[in-house]
Amino acid sequence: MTVFGGATVAACSLAAALAMIRWLRVAQREHYLPGSVTRFALRWWGQDPATGFAFLVALAGVVLAWRWRGAALAAALVVAFGPPGLGLRGRTSPLAWTRRLTTLAAVSVVLAVAAVVVAALLGRGPVGAGAVALAVPVLVDLGSAVTGPFETVAARTYVGRARERLLKVAPTVVAITGSYGKTSTKGYVAHLVAGSKTVVASPASFNNRAGLARAVNENLADGTDVFVAEMGTYGPGEIAELSSWLVPDIAVITAIGPVHLERFRSEDRIVEAKAEILPAARAVVLNVDDERLARLADQAEERGQRVRRVSSGSTDADVYVGSRHPAGDERGVGDDGAPTLVVDGSEVGPSAPGARPGNVACAVAVALELGVPVAEIGRRLPTLPTAPHRLEVGVGAGGFLVLDDTYNANPAGATAALAALATTAPPSGRKVVVTPGMVELGPVQVERNTAFGRAAAEVADDLVVVGRTNRRALLAGATAGATADETPVGREPVRCVVVADRDEAVAWVRDHLGPGDIVLYENDLPDHYP
Numbered sequence: 062m063t064v065f066g067g068a069t070v071a072a073c074s075l076a077a078a079l080a081m082i083r084w085l086r087v088a089q090r091e092h093y094l095p096g097s098v099t100r101f102a103l104r105w106w107g108q109d110p111a112t113g114f115a116f117l118v119a120l121a122g123v124v125l126a127w128r129w130r131g132a133a134l135a136a137a138l139v140v141a142f143g144p145p146g147l148g149l150r151g152r153t154s155p156l157a158w159t160r161r162l163t164t165l166a167a168v169s170v171v172l173a174v175a176a177v178v179v180a181a182l183l184g185r186g187p188v189g190a191g192a193v194a195l196a197v198p199v200l201v202d203l204g205s206a207v208t209g210p211f212e213t214v215a216a217r218t219y220v221g222r223a224r225e226r227l228l229k230v231a232p233t234v235v236a237i238t239g240s241y242g243k244t245s246t247k248g249y250v251a252h253l254v255a256g257s258k259t260v261v262a263s264p265a266s267f268n269n270r271a272g273l274a275r276a277v278n279e280n281l282a283d284g285t286d287v288f289v290a291e292m293g294t295y296g297p298g299e300i301a302e303l304s305s306w307l308v309p310d311i312a313v314i315t316a317i318g319p320v321h322l323e324r325f326r327s328e329d330r331i332v333e334a335k336a337e338i339l340p341a342a343r344a345v346v347l348n349v350d351d352e353r354l355a356r357l358a359d360q361a362e363e364r365g366q367r368v369r370r371v372s373s374g375s376t377d378a379d380v381y382v383g384s385r386h387p388a389g390d391e392r393g394v395g396d397d398g399a400p401t402l403v404v405d406g407s408e409v410g411p412s413a414p415g416a417r418p419g420n421v422a423c424a425v426a427v428a429l430e431l432g433v434p435v436a437e438i439g440r441r442l443p444t445l446p447t448a449p450h451r452l453e454v455g456v457g458a459g460g461f462l463v464l465d466d467t468y469n470a471n472p473a474g475a476t477a478a479l480a481a482l483a484t485t486a487p488p489s490g491r492k493v494v495v496t497p498g499m500v501e502l503g504p505v506q507v508e509r510n511t512a513f514g515r516a517a518a519e520v521a522d523d524l525v526v527v528g529r530t531n532r533r534a535l536l537a538g539a540t541a542g543a544t545a546d547e548t549p550v551g552r553e554p555v556r557c558v559v560v561a562d563r564d565e566a567v568a569w570v571r572d573h574l575g576p577g578d579i580v581l582y583e584n585d586l587p588d589h590y591p
Contacts, residue, residue: 066130066187070177073133073190076141077173080197082149085166086156087589088201092269093165094295094324095206101589102198105144108529108591115139116195123191133191140194146529146561146591153563154587161212169204173197216271223277224306230281232261232288234307235427238300238338239315239348240331241471242420243268243291245448246315249416249424250289253441257433258286268293273307287431292338295324300337311430312342313423317351320471323503332357343367346426348419350374369426373400373418380404380426382418402442404435413445415452417477421445452481460576462487467585470499472509475583476516482581483520490577494521495566497586498531507534514538518555521581523573525558527566529591532559562588 084098091097106116122135150156173193180189193200227234235250237243244266251262263276268291281288290307294300304312314335317328325331332353339345339357344367349355355370362368372378381403399411400418402425412421421442428438447453450468457463464485466478479494486492494517498510510531515538517524526535539557560566563585570580 063130069126069130069133069137069187070181070190072137073140073187073194074177076137077190077194077197079149080140080194081166081169081173081201082156083147084198084201085162085169086151086154087147087198088165088205089156089159089162090154090587090589092295093161093205093209093212095202095209098198098201098205102144104530105147105591108144108146112144115143119191119195123188123195126188126191127185130187133187136191136194140197144591147589152588153585154589161208164211165201165204165208168208169197169201172200172203176200216274219274219278220270220306223274226277226281227288227307230283230285230288232281232285233310233431235287235289235311235313235431236292236304236307236309236338236342237289237313237315237423238292238294238335239313240318240320240335241469241474242315242417242423243293244468245417245451246313246420246423247289247291248446248448249421250427252444252446253424253428253438254287254289254431254433256437256441258431259284260287260289261285262289263291266291266293269299270303273303277307294334294337295321297330297334298337300334304338304341309338309342311344311346311427312338313346313427314338314348314354314357315420315423316348316473317353318471318473319502319505319509321501323501323506326503328353339366340364344369344430346371346423346430348372348423349378350419367430369430371419371422371426373422376403376406378422380422380429382412382422382425399443402439404429404438409435410439410442412442415447415481416445452478454485457571457574457580459571459574461490461570461574462579464579464581467582470501470584472499472502472513475499475513478581478583479516479520482579486579487577490579491523491574492521493523493525493570493574493578493580494583495525495527495570495580496535496583497527497563497590498535499584500530500586500590506531510534511538511541515541521555522553523556523558525560525566525569527560527563528586530586 087101088098107113119136119139122132125132176193177189180186237246247262251260254260261280263273267276273290292300292303317332336357339361345361346369347354347358349358349370350372358368358370370378371380373383382400399414401411402409425438450465453465455463502509511534514535518539524539526532536557539555
């Protein structure tokens with residue numbers, strides 16, 4: 062290899078090292094799922110025509126390097142500084158050099174070096190180095206696939222310890238899953254049960270194998286009566302594996318929706334994956350407002366399990382939380398704005414204003430199954446806690462109201478958040494929605510974000526769109542109403558503002574809002590999204 066060829070290989074290798082740092086961070090944020098980094102790479106390089114053109118220049122450089130070795134420098138230059146916006150360190154989700162990440166990095170580097178060495182031995186060193194620089198996301202995904210089985214074996218120690226701890230303490234295990242509402246329902250259950258029993262809930266979003274094993278090992282104290290576990294899944298088999306050692310006594314499915322549809326491909330597959338929580342439980346709680354969950358309730362009853370059907374739309378359910386007059390027009394809201402609890406046809410009392418009725422109904426059914434007296438449930442119901450960053454109400458530095466819904470990322474929750482904005486807003490104040498939109502909705506992502514943009518335009522005076530991921534869909538929805546002359550008489554069309562990131566959005570809000578105004582922060586994407 063000539064000196065110039067060696068320098069080209071070195072430049073491409075340096076670019077690959079910088080790319081490795083960027084894409085390892087994405088792998089960590091996406092829970093080391095094989096294929097996720099490549100998917101994000103396509104998203105980043107395709108974020109706009111200029112970025113896509115830069116990638117094509119890099120690809121052309123690799124192809125031309127077969128004839129002119131120096132052409133590979135184009136790939137080195139593009140990869141070293143791109144894609145634009147994906148930083149090395151990260152603002153909201155910095156890289157954490159854990160043992161698992163270090164292992165993945167080592168395997169990915171070995172794969173990259175092996176590819177360059179083979180190319181050099183074939184007399185195509187610059188071509189190989191340039192191709193490796195471009196293919197770092199694929200190599201990281203391949204590394205995740207290679208290390209995955211070893212990580213599964215390594216986790217068995219912690220899972221085994223958690224299993225032993227569960228056998229020793231012997232709490233009643235309440236396992237909660239669903240496309241959304243898991244965290245809120247978990248908090249509601251803990252609150253309703255805490256007055257009668259000693260209860261421990263898995264913290265934050267510790268809802269996978271590693272997180273739940275850690276929650277059990279670190280938090281499950283002797284004498285605990287009830288352990289409430291939130292169970293999440295990114296694919297079939299995960300909840301079944303969790304339920305094999307964290308065996309539910311009471312299993313709950315809160316709701317089914319298009320969350321993670323990008324991974325599951327269909328809502329029917331989501332139902333199947335969530336239903337893995339049911340077979341081992343002695344009792345199940347299902348929100349039968351969804352016909353698919355109603356069918357699961359029938360199947361569970363046929364298996365001989367005790368079933369509690371809950372609803373916010375039908376008083377025929379065992380537990381109903383909704384309107385004080387269910388047959389009336391204002392279904393889901395009582396006369397004073399608070400949903401009302403009905404158990405077996407008997408009214409118990411009001412719930413906390415703002416609490417999602419379906420989630421409350423699930424939590425009440427669990428409390429009843431745990432033997433909490435109805436009167437105690439009714440007494441604690443008005444003081445249900447608000448899950449952090451889920452429609453939390455605060456006051457900004459400028460005196461304006463803040464609705465913090467940044468941990469909500471599903472269409473149903475987004476609709477509820479807009480309703481909350483409309484009812485909470487001061488009469489003459491300025492209403493602002495700040496959002497990057499919703500992600501992981503697969504084939505319906507554009508449709509749902511367009512609909513959300515349109516709905517936001519009907520409520521808000523300003524729509525601040527954060528980032529590029531859903532920018533086009535949100536703006537299309539927001540401007541559709543104005544184009545169709547659907548803006549109410551006497552009201553100006555929504556003003557759309559585009560910002561690069563959350564910090565810029567917060568700065569805009571501080572500069573433009575004051576006392577009497579209100580802002581809704583709806584969802585918040587970490588900065589490994591464009």
